[in-house]
Amino acid sequence: MLNTWYYSDAPRTVRPMLSVMRRQSGFAEIIGDIDQENATFEARRCLSCGNCFECDNCYGVCPDNAIRKLGPGNRFEFKYDYCKGCGLCPSECPCGAIMMIPEEI
Numbered sequence: 001m002l003n004t005w006y007y008s009d010a011p012r013t014v015r016p017m018l019s020v021m022r023r024q025s026g027f028a029e030i031i032g033d034i035d036q037e038n039a040t041f042e043a044r045r046c047l048s049c050g051n052c053f054e055c056d057n058c059y060g061v062c063p064d065n066a067i068r069k070l071g072p073g074n075r076f077e078f079k080y081d082y083c084k085g086c087g088l089c090p091s092e093c094p095c096g097a098i099m100m101i102p103e104e105i
């Protein structure tokens, strides 16, 4: 359910590896730690699958102003009385955080 074209390509961080010779002559870790800079870079590669990260896409594309911002960290409210069910918001959500469920009549 991700819209991956919203994200830029970002190759993963390469962690330092001990050479074969040094692996045979000691007990040092073979795969090195990532430092703070690399850890921050890795965190930025997160796609936030299924979790709203407040990009405002749904808020911007809704033609009926049926989505209300609740402020930083509080995400959004969907006003179902105004929503016509066009499906734009789930199709434009980068991370698949919106699910449309058919209404039972």
Ligand code: SF4
Residues within 6 Å of the ligand: 061, 062, 063, 064, 065, 066, 067, 078, 082, 083, 084, 085, 086, 087, 088, 089, 090
């Ligand atoms: S489905 Fe409803 S809330 Fe979503 S964009 Fe369409 S009208 Fe707006």
Ligand code: SF4
Residues within 6 Å of the ligand: 051, 052, 053, 054, 055, 056, 057, 058, 059, 092, 093, 094, 095, 096, 097, 098
């Ligand atoms: S629900 Fe999706 S489109 Fe709307 S703000 Fe959150 S991440 Fe963006």
